[in-house]
Amino acid sequence: MTDADLIAACCQGSSRAQKLLYERFAGMMLGVCLRYLRRREDAEEALLSGFAKTFRALSQYRHEGSFEGWIRRIMVNEALGMLRRKEPLHLAIDDLTYDVPATAAEAESQLNAADMLALLAELPAGYRTVFNLYALEGYSHPEIGELLGISEGTSKSQLSKARAMLQRRLVAASQTATPSSNASPKELYATGRY
DSSP states (O other), X not given: OOHHHHHHHHXXXXXXXXXXXXXXXXXXXXXXXXXXXXXXXXXXXXXXXXXXXXHHHGGGOOXXXXXXXXXXXXXXXXXXXXXXXXXXGGGGOOOOOOOOOOOOHHHHHTSOHHHHHHHHHTSOHHHHHHHIXXXXXXXXXXXXXXXXXXXXXXXXXXXXXXXXXXXXXXXXXXXXXXXXXXXXXXXXXXXXXX
16 A cells, blocks of 8 residues: 555545554654654654644645655654653753864774664753754754754754764764774774773
8 A cells, every 4th residue: 555545545534544554654753753752651652642643634745745754744843842841952051162083984883773873862852852853854953943942053053062972972982892902002092992
């Protein structure tokens, strides 16, 4: 069954079609919600609430752009609403400045996607939210500012700080993932593992 067939059947009230639509997109959309919300229970709640809104608004879908993208926007908005209730975004500003060394290409290759998502999940709420919206969802800084009720400059600052923090954590994670017994003294000194 195509997305268009499912949408039409759902609009006619078919519970089977609703179940199929949910099963087709739930896993992917739970992943979206988990990127914004730390607790799985919160992400699952946002997912269910988002699907309820999706089913109520299906008749408004205009078949312009991808249906997955349309559902994703609903889920992002639902996760952001829950995030506003659960974690104060304005408290996530990091006043410390750091010199961030360039990350070696091998650092990223030593971590799998789950490790990268875990590093992302450890970011403070404001950093994590802006990073997700900008880097993963493709929103612009003015759009992020409007979504979160912050200025465009604050959005840019939060993104910059999120990237710096992720880069520091990526370097640290890659250092613990690499066996140091095979490294030369020069390599150990360069990475700070001497």
